Amino acid sequence: MLNFTKTVVCCLAVVALSSVSEAGEAIAYRLSKTKEMHFDDGRKAEQHLAAVKKLGCEARMDSHGGHTDVIYRSAKWQVMEVANDKLVHQWEDWLKKAGFETVHGHAADHGSGHDAHDGHDLSGHDHAGHSHEGHSHSPGKAEEVSYVMQNWKTIHSQDATQMSELVALMKGLGCEVRTEDHGGHKDVSVRCPQWKHVEVASHEAAAGWQDWLRKNGFETRHEH
Structure with missing residues (x-):
């Protein structure tokens, strides 16, 4: 998941520019309960923080005890629109590993x-x-x-x-x-x-x- 996270921020910028007519598939996502993810690598924590913020989450970092926590949630359902089914499933896998509920028809x-x-x-x-x-x-x-x-x-x-x-x-x-x-x-x-x-x-x-x-x-x- 962390390797994929490296490309998430850039990809999200592209997704945000896609119009409804151009998007071929969509995935709805929500994280109603606050999620806390631990990182030993501060750079990876920053990448994950940037990714979940791009997804519209409330998010913050907390560094202590030699590691960094990324704390985030998205209480309301949001949607991401992408070009094809393959991309939807890549995003769905990433979102689920990051703790989100997803909906994809x-x-x-x-x-x-x-x-x-x-x-x-x-x-x-x-x-x-x-x-x-x-x-x-x-x-x-x-x-x-x-x-x-x-x-x-x-x-x-x-x-x-x-x-x-x-x-x-x-x-x-x-x-x-x-x-x-x-x-x-x-x-x-x-x-x-x-x-x-x-x-x-x-x-x-x-x-x-x-x-x-x-x-x-x-x-x-x-x-x-």
Whole structure:
């Protein structure tokens, strides 16, 4: 992970310049609980600090006892848009190793046989309305939740933070997203005309996804 971190800051600068129309894939990420990562190499600690700050995290360093701690969190869902699926998976691996939850929707023909992606679990997910605390998420037991929304659905809200998180999650799921500000509120229009799926770590997590997706207008299927 640390070797990849060396390129993160530069890559993030490029990602930030990419427009929505140019980006081919997206990944949503969140780190709701403060993460503390230890480094014996101060230079690597600085690189990691710069990387998580570029990702929009609250972050700081604390040096003591001959090592450096990088302390960071990203309490709200954010999104990164990149050129292709390969880059998404590289970022997803890095984000998970750095402690983040992730959401990335796969096309229906995406290769199967992956191990469970812990970052896709909805444990503690504010939007799911379903608690997964204490459930088992054993590796190698991934389940798929498939979803589709053929027609555009428009969601209205005056809560800018809530809508920003919704946009991040919808983009992470691979949906088409349009936003419009007017009349003192924000409209978000969403559709997902082709079947996609997320991989989750347990049956309980899959149930949480289905519940959240259906409440937001999706048709869903759950594949064991």
